Amino acid sequence: MFQLENINQSFKGRQILNDLNLSVESGSILAIVGPSGAGKSTLLRLMSGLDQPDSGRFIIDGQPYEPSNREQGARIGVVFQDFRLFPHLSVLENVTLAPIMVKKQPAKKAKADGAKLLQQLGLSAQATAYPFQLSGGQRQRVAIARALAMQPEILCYDEPTSALDPSLVASVAQLILDLKQQGMTQIVVTHDIQFANQIADQIFELQPNGVQQNDEA
Amino acid sequence: MIDYSLSILPALLSGAQMTLAVFGLTIIGAIPLGLLLSLGLLAKFKPLHYLLDLYVWLMRGTPLLLQLIFVFYGLPVVGIVFNRFDAALIAFILNYAAYFAEIFRGGFQAVDNGQIEAAEVLGLTYPQTIAKIIVPQTVKIVLPSVGNEVINLIKDSSLVYVIGIGDLLRAGNVASARDVNLLPLLLVGIIYLLLTAICTWALRRLERYYRYYR
Numbered sequence: 268m269f270q271l272e273n274i275n276q277s278f279k280g281r282q283i284l285n286d287l288n289l290s291v292e293s294g295s296i297l298a299i300v301g302p303s304g305a306g307k308s309t310l311l312r313l314m315s316g317l318d319q320p321d322s323g324r325f326i327i328d329g330q331p332y333e334p335s336n337r338e339q340g341a342r343i344g345v346v347f348q349d350f351r352l353f354p355h356l357s358v359l360e361n362v363t364l365a366p367i368m369v370k371k372q373p374a375k376k377a378k379a380d381g382a383k384l385l386q387q388l389g390l391s392a393q394a395t396a397y398p399f400q401l402s403g404g405q406r407q408r409v410a411i412a413r414a415l416a417m418q419p420e421i422l423c424y425d426e427p428t429s430a431l432d433p434s435l436v437a438s439v440a441q442l443i444l445d446l447k448q449q450g451m452t453q454i455v456v457t458h459d460i461q462f463a464n465q466i467a468d469q470i471f472e473l474q475p476n477g478v479q480q481n482d483e484a
Numbered sequence: 485m486i487d488y489s490l491s492i493l494p495a496l497l498s499g500a501q502m503t504l505a506v507f508g509l510t511i512i513g514a515i516p517l518g519l520l521l522s523l524g525l526l527a528k529f530k531p532l533h534y535l536l537d538l539y540v541w542l543m544r545g546t547p548l549l550l551q552l553i554f555v556f557y558g559l560p561v562v563g564i565v566f567n568r569f570d571a572a573l574i575a576f577i578l579n580y581a582a583y584f585a586e587i588f589r590g591g592f593q594a595v596d597n598g599q600i601e602a603a604e605v606l607g608l609t610y611p612q613t614i615a616k617i618i619v620p621q622t623v624k625i626v627l628p629s630v631g632n633e634v635i636n637l638i639k640d641s642s643l644v645y646v647i648g649i650g651d652l653l654r655a656g657n658v659a660s661a662r663d664v665n666l667l668p669l670l671l672v673g674i675i676y677l678l679l680t681a682i683c684t685w686a687l688r689r690l691e692r693y694y695r696y697y698r
Contacts, residue, residue: 315605317601317605337605337607338607340607341605341606341607343605345605347598347601347602349598351596351599351601351602352602353599353602353603354621354697354698355621355697365608368608369612397696397697399698413606417606
């Protein structure tokens with residue numbers, strides 16, 4: 268179980284997250300919804316360790332967890348809204364970079380594991396391509412593969428449907444549900460309530476000015 | 485005319501050798517130094533920043549010719565003596581490193597911050613991020629500007645005449661004055677054009693190589 272306890276965060280004097288408490292069961296999908304400015308991105312940046320909260324703590328399976336401590340690789344993986352693939356690296360190199368550099372895996376093993384991941388995500392044919400040669404949906408799957416290669420316990424998505432063609436939304440939903448089948452805990456930040464209803468076990472609604480509401484889907 | 489050209493060619497080619505030596509060694513010295521300075525320009529430690537700003541201002545704000553004269557004729561006044569060639573290299577490397585530092589700084593800043601965050605959440609350390617993400621992308625960004633400086637350097641190297649070094653232009657000047665003939669200078673021009681053409685070609689090749697991604 269992943270828990271957030273009394274998280275507070277303000278930005279330029281405005282309280283964005285106010286004593287936020289949240290928990291996600293292992294292997295389930297949590298959708299965080301809310302209008303722009305409600306703090307969805309702020310929350311994601313805290314969970315991924317890109318920013319530090321003013322106060323509060325994170326707990327994984329009962330143990331305190333510090334998201335910015337990633338010496339052995341982060342336990343929380345992130346799929347950015349704009350994917351942020353490394354443009355100068357091939358698809359396979361995007362996926363194997365962190366396992367080799369951070370987990371110190373031998374290149375051979377990292378490549379074999381990476382190829383397996385790409386196959387699982389239907390990207391085998393693109394392994395040697397560069398990000399600019401891919402479609403938006405393919406880029407997103409590379410971003411997911413890159414995050415999964417670090418074997419995170421929790422995978423976070425920032426607005427996974429916003430950069431995609433509407434016809435691809437169903438396949439992302441399917442992919443997220445497939446990963447759930449494999450036991451991955453997932454947190455999806457989205458403004459798309461319909462999408463959230465489609466995939467989530469639990470929906471958490473962020474309101475501007477730090478008001479929250481928790482619904483079971 | 486052909487006989488005359490052939491007779492002065494050995495002198496011109498030995499001058500060209502000096503030009504290439506100044507050129508090559510300056511590149512080898514100035515690019516790494518410029519890289520180091522650019523990292524300093526990006527550092528958050530303010531005093532270092534001001535110091536490097538001052539350095540870049542001095543180097544870009546005064547003529548290279550003046551800097552050459554200063555290193556060779558000026559420094560001995562305070563007891564620091566270099567031979568001609570070393571003095572030329574020191575002045576050129578210090579000067580060009582300042583230009584390269586500004587180019588690299590701009591290049592680093594042009595790399596999308598999202599790339600750095602993406603590397604960060606994957607757990608890459610900052611040095612790893614610099615080596616694997618920032619520098620490779622910066623190379624592509626700065627290549628055209630670096631190419632400009634490289635071409636400039638070939639021609640700027642002719643400034644070494646002021647401290648009495650026999651480079652290509654000086655060899656042509658000597659022959660021209662001795663024989664009261666403009667042909668040596670014409671040949672000098674042609675040799676410079678050949679050198680810059682080779683550089684341009686090599687830089688284009690490099691730029692084309694980096695087109696493998698966008």
